Amino acid sequence: MARTERRSIQEIKDVPDLRVATQAVLFQLADDDMVIGFRDQEWLGLAPHIEEDVAFGSIAQEEIGHAAHYYELLSQLDLGSRDDLASLRPAEERRNSVLLERPNGLGTYLESPHFDWAFTIMRHYFHDVWEMRCLGALTQSAAIELGLAADKILAEKRYHRAHQELWIKTMLDRGDEQSQERVKKALADTNEWAADLPDFGGQECLFEETRIVPGASTLSTSFWQEIDAFTGALGLPRPSGTVTRLNGRRGQHTPALQEALEVWSEVYRLEPGAQW
Amino acid sequence: MLSAELMDILREVTDPEIPRVSIVDLGMVEGASVKGEHITVSLIPTFVGCPAQMLIQEKVQEHLLAAFPTHAISVRLSLEVPWSTDRITDTGRQALKQSGIAPPGADLNDVACPFCNRHDTLLQNLFASTSCRSLYYCRACQNPFEAFKPL
Numbered sequence: 089m090a091r092t093e094r095r096s097i098q099e100i101k102d103v104p105d106l107r108v109a110t111q112a113v114l115f116q117l118a119d120d121d122m123v124i125g126f127r128d129q130e131w132l133g134l135a136p137h138i139e140e141d142v143a144f145g146s147i148a149q150e151e152i153g154h155a156a157h158y159y160e161l162l163s164q165l166d167l168g169s170r171d172d173l174a175s176l177r178p179a180e181e182r183r184n185s186v187l188l189e190r191p192n193g194l195g196t197y198l199e200s201p202h203f204d205w206a207f208t209i210m211r212h213y214f215h216d217v218w219e220m221r222c223l224g225a226l227t228q229s230a231a232i233e234l235g236l237a238a239d240k241i242l243a244e245k246r247y248h249r250a251h252q253e254l255w256i257k258t259m260l261d262r263g264d265e266q267s268q269e270r271v272k273k274a275l276a277d278t279n280e281w282a283a284d285l286p287d288f289g290g291q292e293c294l295f296e297e298t299r300i301v302p303g304a305s306t307l308s309t310s311f312w313q314e315i316d317a318f319t320g321a322l323g324l325p326r327p328s329g330t331v332t333r334l335n336g337r338r339g340q341h342t343p344a345l346q347e348a349l350e351v352w353s354e355v356y357r358l359e360p361g362a363q364w
Numbered sequence: 365m366l367s368a369e370l371m372d373i374l375r376e377v378t379d380p381e382i383p384r385v386s387i388v389d390l391g392m393v394e395g396a397s398v399k400g401e402h403i404t405v406s407l408i409p410t411f412v413g414c415p416a417q418m419l420i421q422e423k424v425q426e427h428l429l430a431a432f433p434t435h436a437i438s439v440r441l442s443l444e445v446p447w448s449t450d451r452i453t454d455t456g457r458q459a460l461k462q463s464g465i466a467p468p469g470a471d472l473n474d475v476a477c478p479f480c481n482r483h484d485t486l487l488q489n490l491f492a493s494t495s496c497r498s499l500y501y502c503r504a505c506q507n508p509f510e511a512f513k514p515l
């Protein structure tokens with residue numbers, strides 16, 4: 089297909105196909121980052137050691153900051169304010185992967201948080217790899233602002249992925265048998281829920297035809313190749329196949345998302361639009 | 365004339381998380397111009413997720429308004445040019461060091477301790493108290509310190 093000329097969001101607004109595709113990919117990216125950022129910040133005060141507490145807080149802040157940027161681009165498509173998009177949309181309108189809404193472990197932030205660090209890191213690693221695959225494709229997007237965001241955020245995401253890779257290696261190499269078992273279980277648990285992560289909810293063709301996400305239909309394969317190369321090199325067996333469950337890219341979610349939404353939007357709902 | 369004055373005012377604005385370093389020396393000012401009664405400043409964020417960028421935008425607005433009360437002022441944040449660490453000026457690098465933050469090296473292993481200048485340093489965590497810094501430990505003088513991430 090011939091290379092389409094690049095267009096700004098202002099121009100895309102009035103071209104139905106381009107608009108639908110731009111909106112769809114942005115909602116996936118924004119909702120993914122928002123919900124993983126929420127799960128990350130639930131670790132504040134609970135991370136394995138004090139330096140990591142600070143570090144993981146910074147990662148949470150970056151995820152939410154990236155989500156804010158994607159929501160900002162959506163608001164330029166006249167879909168509502170950035171903050172409303174982040175806080176007021178009901179669960180069935182969310183397009184995040186179900187994997188990312190899974191709780192960090194047993195208990196809640198306020199009551200007996202028996203969170204699972206190995207799962208948190210492994211799940212985050214899967215998210216980082218997928219977002220980087222998407223952003224890599226978006227650097228060639230027909231939408232100018234998506235290309236600019238991709239160039240910038242990709243450079244920052246490399247540090248996220250490196251942080252998780254280092255933790256996974258550390259838990260394997262320096263940990264005892266229990267630590268290694270936990271990493272294996274974390275991989276199995278993450279894998280079990282990962283079916284809808286490298287997925288565009290059936291919109292791959294539209295993404296490719298409009299060149300909003302060039303090569304969209306190849307990203308899932310390259311995602312799994314990267315995961316398997318990394319885990320394979322560490323001698324971590326990834327269970328074959330994922331379990332097909334709900335697909336968040338089609339608005340299907342577990343009750344965990346609704347519970348999370350109630351917490352993160354509680355204050356905002358008191359008075360939407362208030363200046364803090 | 366006015367343009368020089370404009371840059372002087374922008375040089376007074378600092379990142380709230382690194383109070384000694386001006387946004388000009390951090391390389392955050394991509395463009396600043398005066399046309400008639402209109403002042404336009406274009407800022408680029410160091411890190412997209414950095415919550416300080418909105419505060420910086422407001423500070424720039426306030427400073428310019430105080431200096432040019434009769435002008436129309438527009439301060440925008442954009443990603444038109446991706447910010448990178450080589451935009452930090454020599455003055456900026458010196459000021460970072462004086463704040464106890466190692467200026468960015470060529471890569472994560474190329475970091476000199478801001479206290480004793482030696483390279484015998486160990487990366488402790490890629491992330492630290494802000495998005496833009498990593499945590500290190502100096503084996504020579506045994507101080508922990510933060511370093512600006514190369515980007």
Ligand SMILES: [Zn+2]
Nearest residue numbers: 477480502505
């Ligand atoms: Zn030292």
